[in-house]
């Protein structure tokens with residue numbers, strides 16, 4: 001069977017994914033995740049304390065995708081083959097990808113798409129050396145499954161990065177390979193603010209390298225139709241189940257579960273379900289009233305050049321796609337108007353090819369502002385990159401003295417002497433948004449953003 005035939009056989013693909021899921025299930029030990037439980041209770045309390053009939057639980061994926069059940073749903077092979085547009089794009093621009101030694105896929109999901117890209121580029125841009133497929137995701141289950149799937153799709157050289165949140169950390173630039181970067185699916189739309197992700201993509205790349213970004217220009221009603229609709233609805237039910245709300249308490253809104261909203265950041269597609277009877281959450285004691293609107297999905301709908309322009313603010317240059325449009329009324333041979341775009345629309349799918357041209361200065365701005373913060377609190381501010389992902393201690397209550405921040409975790413009080421704090425940074429990751437992290441003796445402590453920090457955050461992300 002040729003590599004193409006393997007991808008055309010959707011049942012076969014699904015079978016490969018199913019086997020990878022079972023292997024993962026058998027190899028992993030079911031653990032009760034007390035940290036996750038605690039976080040969920042807290043999030044539920046926070047989201048419901050406004051006593052409105054709207055409880056926003058969206059964008060908490062990092063912890064809620066982490067179960068095998070969620071991962072399994074997430075890696076299911078889509079019923080509609082979706083590689084043709086990407087293939088056309090890569091074929092038309094193959095001269096840019098000559099010499100690629102490594103393909104990096106950020107947020108790889110089941111890795112079927114990037115495995116396809118790998119085989120395609122092997123055909124379009126043959127190379128004498130072995131080419132690596134480098135997979136990257138923040139979900140351990142998904143990453144392990146993706147690794148297995150890619151191997152079964154006959155990619156001999158697969159590497160996986162230890163789980164990493166692209167909102168928080170760039171990839172380390174390790175070697176001199178010529179690399180081609182991919183950020184595919186609607187992943188870029190799932191962040192509250194794409195700028196930190198773009199910044200980290202910039203940091204993960206070397207000058208001159210290309211990044212291919214895919215996103216969807218989809219009406220909210222399109223999320224309700226056909227297979228896509230079934231998958232999204234199932235996603236929402238599972239998502240709330242992860243919060244401990246059984247599906248029998250949940251309904252659609254007369255068949256609808258998507259709407260759209262516009263706020264200062266842009267246009268969003270919102271996924272929600274309605275609580276059909278009073279529900280008392282067993283762990284947290286939170287009571288939700290019938291009719292409560294539970295929001296579980298928020299996806300940014302980028303408009304036209306909005307996304308490539310954002311990349312251009314952070315050290316990238318978008319490739320221009322030119323289209324000549326001949327108007328019907330024009331005499332034969334008369335050239336029509338030329339449209340220039342920084343993205344290529346292909347139905348609902350949109351693509352940009354972005355070249356890293358320079359280092360982004362955004363981080364410098366953060367460090368500068370945090371420098372100000374550090375001085376005002378007498379903190380010593382370390383480099384942003386010194387922050388490494390490790391266990392985070394959540395300081396639910398805290399107080400300041402002139403010399404220290406006193407963090408209370410359960411019954412313990414931990415004093416963080418200001419002079420010994422090596423880093424302070426706001427976190428914008430979905431689960432920890434509106435918090436900031438400080439580092440002391442190689443431990444990370446996370447705090448609610450108080451009004452002072454919030455002001456800094458607003459200064460950092462002025463709405464244009």
Ligand SMILES: C[S@@+](CC[C@H](N)C(=O)[O-])C[C@H]1O[C@@H](n2cnc3c(N)ncnc32)[C@H](O)[C@@H]1O
Pocket residue numbers: 061065106107108109110111113136137138139142164165166167183184185186187
């Ligand atoms: C919409 S899926 C896209 C999968 C695949 N790229 C595709 O196009 O089919 C998003 C993937 O990104 C991962 N992801 C989401 N947020 C992430 C983050 N902050 N850091 C790393 N991976 C993330 C999810 O676990 C998931 O596998």
